[in-house]
Amino acid sequence: MRIIVIGKEGQVARALAERAPGHGATTVLLARPLLDLADPSGIEDILSETGGDVIVNAAAYTAVDQAEAEPELADAINGIGAGAVAGAAAAMNVPMIQLSTDYVFDGTATRPYREDDETHPLGVYGRSKLLGEEAVAAEMANYAILRTAWVYSPFGKNFVKTMLRLARERDELGVVADQVGAPTSAFDIADGVIAVARNLIARPEDKGLRGIFHMTGTGSANWAEFASEIFAQSAQLGGPSARVRPIKTSDYPTPARRPANSQLDCTKLARVHGIRLPPWRASLEPCVKRLLDEAHAQETHR
Numbered sequence: 001m002r003i004i005v006i007g008k009e010g011q012v013a014r015a016l017a018e019r020a021p022g023h024g025a026t027t028v029l030l031a032r033p034l035l036d037l038a039d040p041s042g043i044e045d046i047l048s049e050t051g052g053d054v055i056v057n058a059a060a061y062t063a064v065d066q067a068e069a070e071p072e073l074a075d076a077i078n079g080i081g082a083g084a085v086a087g088a089a090a091a092m093n094v095p096m097i098q099l100s101t102d103y104v105f106d107g108t109a110t111r112p113y114r115e116d117d118e119t120h121p122l123g124v125y126g127r128s129k130l131l132g133e134e135a136v137a138a139e140m141a142n143y144a145i146l147r148t149a150w151v152y153s154p155f156g157k158n159f160v161k162t163m164l165r166l167a168r169e170r171d172e173l174g175v176v177a178d179q180v181g182a183p184t185s186a187f188d189i190a191d192g193v194i195a196v197a198r199n200l201i202a203r204p205e206d207k208g209l210r211g212i213f214h215m216t217g218t219g220s221a222n223w224a225e226f227a228s229e230i231f232a233q234s235a236q237l238g239g240p241s242a243r244v245r246p247i248k249t250s251d252y253p254t255p256a257r258r259p260a261n262s263q264l265d266c267t268k269l270a271r272v273h274g275i276r277l278p279p280w281r282a283s284l285e286p287c288v289k290r291l292l293d294e295a296h297a298q299e300t301h302r
Ligand SMILES: NC(=O)C1=CN([C@@H]2O[C@H](COP(=O)(O)OP(=O)(O)OC[C@H]3O[C@@H](n4cnc5c(N)ncnc54)[C@H](OP(=O)(O)O)[C@@H]3O)[C@@H](O)[C@H]2O)C=CC1
Pocket: 006, 007, 008, 009, 010, 011, 012, 013, 031, 032, 035, 036, 037, 038, 039, 057, 058, 059, 060, 061, 062, 077, 099, 100, 101, 102, 129, 147, 148, 149, 150, 151, 152, 156, 157
């Protein structure tokens, strides 16, 4: 299976590139400046020249707070750009996998969100990702939209890396405790994406495999609990740790509002595709270890 991945340096793109060989798959990573989602004009030509069995769009405008000041750019990349990729996938007659987010919901539900629950994004990023979902569905039929959440990895920018960095600078951190979700490893997402891709390719006549699916790590936590677990695991490995002071969202003002309940019900993915991601704490361990090993290697190199 040859997977065309949009994105190169992103967390999920890099995890896909690392994981694919173990699944007997290859990846071709396409990124800016060759493929720019904000400039859809050349996308179909580049994708069809590249050729592959499936297209995974792992690129997006992901700066949640910054998006509030750049709504047009966020919509262009996450909305129109995703639609252009779907148009190319339709022309090439290959399935497409689009990554989406918990931030399409407003977080007022009192249970984990299901795929057909009403969407109501609180901010520009979530709205632009919802536009992307709609654009993909409008352009083609053979797609899977995988909504995930709270992604972390040894790559790029994410909460785990931020916490470990701040713990090197401070003894105590205030972290919000009234937003609940499921931390999700980019490597687990990569494994899930590859499994979904295999199903879509193997059973093209099975329309039940298509549509929207929720895919997050198993279990839940608030951001303060997530931070505490990061520090517990780090401390056990001799890495940095800080005291976590649970605070309210109102004590940590940000330009973008975030959902209080980000939990996604992943039973449809298990039922239809036979995929269940591991418990989030178990997947966190190799990530923390790798980050500490990399930091150690850098220090000894200096
Ligand atoms: N991070 C998270 O917590 C979550 C992410 N998601 C979704 O999962 C997917 C992957 O996220 P993640 O791996 O964390 O993303 P990252 O933020 O790690 O990477 C995003 C990538 O998108 C690329 N990109 C941005 N703009 C463009 C553009 N105009 N054209 C081409 N590429 C562009 C960036 O490229 P460059 O290196 O050039 O800047 C970057 O490599 C996204 O769809 C995201 O919305 C869903 C839920 C949670």
